[in-house]
Amino acid sequence: MTPIQLPDINIWGILPALIPGLAGMVIMCVGLFMKKRVLGASMIIAIAAVFLSVIANGGMPTEPKTYFSGLFVLDSFTWFFNLLILLATGLTIPVAGRYLHEEGLEQFEFFVLLLFSACGMMFMIAGGHLLMIFLGLETLSIAIYVLTGYLPRSAVSKEAALKYVILGGFSSAVFMYGVALIYGTVGSASLPAILQAFQAGKPGITGMAGMLLMLVGFGFKTAIVPFHMWTPDVYEGAPTPLTGYMSVAVKAAAFGAFIRVFLGALPSMYPAWSQVLWVISVATMILGNFAALRQTNIKRMLAYSSIAHAGYILIGMIAGNKMGTAGMLYYLLAYTFTNLGAFAVVALVGSKGEANTYLDDYRGLGRNHPIIAMTLSLFLFSLAGIPPTAGFVGKFMVFRAALEAGYVWLVVIAALTSAASVFYYFRVIMKMYMEEPVQMPQRLQFGPGALIVLLITACTVLYIGILPTTYINMSLQSVQLFH
Amino acid sequence: MITLQHYLVLSTALFCLGVIGVMFRRNLIIILISLELMLNSVNLAFVAFSRFIGNIEGQIFVLFIMVVAAAEVSVGLAIAVAVFKRQGTINVNDVNIMKW
Amino acid sequence: MSELVWLIPVFPFLGFLINGLLGKSFSEKLIGVIAAGAVGASFVVAVLIFLELLGMPPEARSIQVEVFRWISSGTLQVPIAFLVDPLSAIMLLVVSGVGCVIHIYSIGYMHGEYGFRRFFCYLNLFVFAMLILVTANNFLLMFVGWEGVGLCSYLLIGYYYEKQSAADAGKKAFVVNRIGDFGFLLGMFLIYVNFGTLNFTEVFAAAPETLAFGGTLVTGITLLLFVGATGKSAQIPLFTWLPDAMEGPTPVSALIHAATMVTAGVYMVSRCSILYALAPTSMTVVAVIGGLTAFFAATIGITQFDIKRVLAYSTISQLGFMFLACGVGAFASGIFHLMTHAFFKALLFLSAGSVMHAMSGELDMRKMGALKPHLPYTHATYLIGTLAIAGIPPLSGFFSKDEILFNAFTVNPGFWAIGAIAAIMTSFYMFRSVFMTFYGKSRVDPETAHHVHESPKLMTVPLMILAFLAAVGGFVGIPFAHLNKFDEWLAPVFAPAREIITHGAHGGHHSVTLEVTLMFVSVAIAVTGLLLAWWMYIKDTEVPERFIAENPTLHSVVYNKYWVDELYDILFVNSIVDFSRFLWKSFDEKIIDGAVNGTGSLARGLGGILSRLQTGMVKDYAMSILAGIVVLIGYLVFSLR
Amino acid sequence: MEAVIFYALAVFTLVSATLVVTLHRPIHNVLFMVLTMIGLAGLFVLLRAEFIAMVQLVVYAGAIMVLFLFVIMLLNLDEPIVEREDAQSRRSWFGVAIAVYLFFLLAAVMLYVYPAPYENVSYPGLTNTQIIAKELFTTYLLPFEVASILLLAAIVGAVVLAKKVTRRVGPGADGPAL
């Protein structure tokens, strides 16, 4: 019997992804032995882990490297998404800490699961093999299912978790069926092999069916029509900081994996999937934006808005050129800051028990909390794509890419739906500034952490909206390997 | 001669039975079982492919799918317990506070 | 001296500025002196320039003075520049002279009125605009004056703005004038497009070459300009504003609505004589409109009882005469009548004002009578005016009117006939007003009767000046041989036009016999009117009522001014207002805004439907995913099969 | 012979699976699910995947299904849910129809499968279990480790979800439940 040859184990390579997982375990250990202030301690550990991970992530790698027999790919794309996920995690932690404290949930498990999900995301992004992508996806999903149902006294939270777990399981099964078909027709589930096989045209109709079923899986996580149905309910029911986290990190990670699989391994099928995505993108933009018009709950409204944004991000994918993919990355970056900021405000305003999540609760916020209202307005402008905010540059990039590829009508539809979106974004501003407060809402409880998060997100939204060059170049370099 | 197609069609049938279970049943427990059925059909497809293309990777996949299935079931059941405790039912059609 | 022509309009403008900006604390006297003095200064300059022109050879009597470049845009170069020639010199004298007299009169007339200063500001502004109008050397600057006088007319008619009818009348005057201006503007555009300039001298010099005789273009230009003239000079069909304009203070009626502004149309047509000469069709139109207006307004004048309205219709009628003159090519006669008319009509209005002053504002002649003893000066001046307008020799009106009728006869006896009938009626209604006002039995309210008094010197002296002018003004144009200095004076201006007309049409030399014969007919006409009036209003005062009783329809048609105002109201005013209301309420709010709001509702509706898809049932959500899968796989299967 | 076994197992599996989705008492569903898994294990053996078949029986049927039973017993859920006719249940039939249609579509796709070419004997002299073991600890080492995080997350999650609301400290302790 031959001795086992261990593969090229490189801890340094997977360190950025590993640190959150390890930190999660550390928190568990610490949490078990601490009786008091467990929340604060776990928060500090989590933030430290994020910082460590960012350091481990280092600068942008120039050459793609693979570890663990090709299962783990460390390249600029991975690097970018690692950063994005860590940013999202890092910015969520203070908001979540404040939120949990207000809710009276002085427990450490939230951060454990949050870090596990970040870990899963990073492994998913780095996956050079469908197995890794699947495992990463499931790790993050399991953690997020639980976090969705995290609020012990909230019926909607449990309901959201229930819906999410059923539909998530369903879509995972579909995704795996697709993987099976790809595997069977390619002979391997590693991305380079898939790339070669599809370029040679071998997989045939069964392989394409596999591809479409995988698209369902990614579509579910990125919340595009018609796989979006879970989004409004889950976003509404989940704890607000988590909703923000889901809407940016999970979406970003899913898009990352989506790009890696479809542009990295299936570019030869571009004519087929781009047509499908065209339809999906249009449907997504229309549904997301128009359904949002009628929402009265701001979390639900932002959920629909997040669906719509998935449609805009898809435009970059449909464009299929380098600018499009880079546009997706930039869009996700902009969206991360914008939406995290917005949800941070929603979490702040929501107060204990998420009592104030209706649009009417925002009446007179401009009077009572001018700073908060101003930052929220900024985020809404960014979401609506009004310059000089980050959201505008993101839209600008994907529109440009799609026009470059000749998708004029797609861009026109996108422009018109985005005009419709202005209505509901501005409605919040209207509530904040133009309507009289019915009653003075109770003093909001600010924590320094949450304020820092708001400050960072707001400044960044403006900064990368006004001086986007560095970040545009960064996203362009990150997608080098696909084009 | 039993070909790959036989196995795949069988797997498809099982998969669709699982889908029907999800569509048709309203008991959360049964829905979770149906999801298991779907994953099992995926396993069947993997193993069949593995056999017919002489590649072991499919069987590795099956192992990991089982892991994931176990995890999903545990979380799903935990949620079922939590929902039942709160609402006294595991009829998913009664769980619809959030809509529109 | 003539290079200082710009001083002429500047003086009144200074008067306007001084009174307007600084005059808040000025006494009435000071205001009056400044205003009248300003116009007087203009008059002095005008006289000096006139004398300078007199000293020049006739060919050289055309001086242009550019003050500054006003609008300069590409090929369009419009200066603020003045033209001094015999025609404008006459107009300057008339406007500043009569204007000055009326200013002096106003000081007395307006004494103690609320807004005394405002009145004189407007009046000065008016004189300024009118002087600009008559001295402009290009169409655009003329148009500036043209609109300016319209504005002042609006302001002065609406002087008693608290009176609804006054405000209405002002607005009506302005709007109707604007309709005319619309024509003027278009005519001006046509000129600019075809000549590349708006300068009178250049346009008129180039006209015979540029425009074909009788061509569509020149006809179009002249007719459009004439539309402008009908507006300003209250000709058919745009005459309706002038009677209403009597809402203004009487000096305003005298200055603006008799002596100066309303004659601007005549001035403009005469100024463009060469263009009209090139367009025989337009000439005919001008003559026909003039003749008809003369007749038509006279008929209305007969039936009116308001003394100012009688004078207003008489003004319209006399303006018709002037246009008749222009239409038959006798531009000099038109201007001659313009001048004499300025004298006697101003006189008549001011006298009427004096009557009104005496009667505490009463205007209805049915409430007057036998005022002669109370108002000797006023009676005398009014009578002189009436004799002049009726054409009793040797007063000024006789010469000018006779000349017009004669010229009309040479072109077409039909024109003469209509003019002659109008002249009889003029004589009749004017003497009717004299008899009703100053003679017969007194029908004055007993209360008013106490206050009847002659006006102060400040008013009667101007009356006398004007009376003198009305009496002797005609002698400058005695229509025999070389005595007609007036024609001679204007000859350089109208020579090119005359040349074309005589060249193009029958170039017959008129016989002196015919002229003399017609002159006697004219006298007969005037006397007939006088006698008729005497018979009806002195001798047998029952006649008018009998006549009315026998011809009720006729009377009511004429008395109600043929219902022209009402007709216009129905045809234009109400229909446009109703249509606009329809546009606003139905088109703007229902259709356009409906479409906009409809899009909004549609979006909301769509949003409602789309969010209702979110049933809250997890199995429906799963079904959505399933449907997505089926569509995708189905698409694959059927697109590849 | 292979064919006979295949068809027998296939029919057995399908029937059990059909019963899984149709029977109304959760206990029955779970039991027939176990039967389905046994059928599948047989098929795995037929496909020369002995190790997988074993794991299927031991872990899946033996452990996971017991978890179901455990929850059913714990919550005493064995009573069938009363089926009501409502809009949703009518739509369910529509979902079933779509699922059946999906079966035909997918079956059509499967019939046209072009599997990857057969890679002959890559691991001479090793049994199925040995091959899996070798692969799992060399090539697939990383997923194996990541799976640990996954399971850890599931464990923590199950604990979080199922445990009673404990520490009621902090400002939210006395707030009303949502």
Add this chain to the structure above:
Amino acid sequence: MDHFPYLSVLTFTPLIGAILILFFDRESKTAMRWVALSFMLLDFIISMVMYFHFDPTYDGMQFSENVVWVKDWGISYKLGIDGISLFLVMLTTLLGPIVILASWSDIQRRVKEFLVALLILQVGMLGVFASLDLFLFYVFWEVMLIPMYLLIGVWGNPARRLYAAIKFVLYTIVGSLLMLVAILALYLMAGRETGVYTFDLLALYNYAAPVNAQFWMFLAFFLAFAIKVPMFPFHTWLPDAHTEAPTVGSVVLAAVLLKMGTYGFIRFAIPLFPLASQQLTWVVLTLSVIGIVYGAWVAMVQLDVKRLVAYSSVSHLGFVMLGMFAMNMQGVQGSILQMINHGLSTGALFLIVGMIYERRHTRLIAEFGGISKVMPVFAVLFMIFTLSSIGLPGLNGFVGEFLILVGTFKVYPWYAVVAASGVIFAAVYMLWMFQRVMFGEITNSKNLGLKDLNSREVLVLFPLLIFVVWIGVYPNTFLKPMEPSVAKFIKQVNERREAAIHAGKPTFPVTAQVLAPSSAPAVSQKSPNQE
């Protein structure tokens, strides 16, 4: 850039003021007003200094500034003005201090936010007029939107301000987003053909897009600008916005914001798409002429003074569009001059309406009558601006309208004829309104006690009055500096039209495909400028 960056300083001075005001206590209203006023005045002074440094004989861009912004995309921070934009900039800076003064006593609620909004609005407007880069232009264009939205929505009339505000925003944003698509399309097409990807306006002037593409892109620009102008039938946001906005909002909206649309046409839509604009001239002319008459007619029957003035804007801006599309010296100069004129006289009219609204809290014509008696100074000023608005010679409106009509008459006589009839209706609706408000006897006893204008209010109107008279009497001050730039504009556009016609570019077979055929490009296709 070797000179003082006038334009940047000019554009961002109000922003500094805005930031400064943010640090004030919200109760120190007067102090904040003074700060805002002084920054606006400073801005005006800067613009005056700039005016004196402006070379009126040069036809190109002056005070240019060019800083690379996003290098790879050819986006630069490029500013510059020529004779066309000079006076629009001046108008904006002139109105800056005026609106602050005008709001002195009017706005008492949330003064801080109000002033900040006004100052930021000023930044956006100046930026739009000064920017020579399409991207930069678009940024400023959108930035302007938000403060205006707030002005209408927060300080507007309680009844329908929310409706009006959102209507304004949605109308505008639909147009501007489509314009964004067109900007991008133009950028890409020009880049693809010339190899240089740039948003530089002056560089894009030299690119002649295919006719089909021009058609669609022009249409997108047209929509954006026509909504802003507003041209019939895209005008219905205007009466609502004007009526509901606070006085100052209406003033800025009328005086400057509407000019963005017309300026957009002259700076962007026409020169960028010369052929399409030529082919569609008849559409623009027809809509303008309809707008002139329609606006006047509908204005005539309005019951609300502000609404009336709003509809009159539709009519006036019809003139502006008409002259611009006449494409000759008189027409275009008149059009630009009329933009200024409209800004002055309609701005003043809104101020006047605001003054009377402040006293009586109603704008219904029927509520007034006989105001002249109690407010003589007010009456005089009101009268002058009314006359200016109806184009009385000697005041500003006449010069602009006359030039426009002459210019139009030269090339499109029938359009000019119909348009000229608007002059009549202008007199009707304005004078009728004036009469009903100011003349007659005082029927409503509330009007008896009205106070005449105070010195602040006179001070507010006085600068406008000066310019109203100045332009009317000596318009050459304004026409001369414009002339070289306008001549260049006309020449360039005509040359490019002729060049296109000589090149045999077809007239419109209108199809949807503008850019490259959308046969799916290979995924690995490299974008041209990202290597």
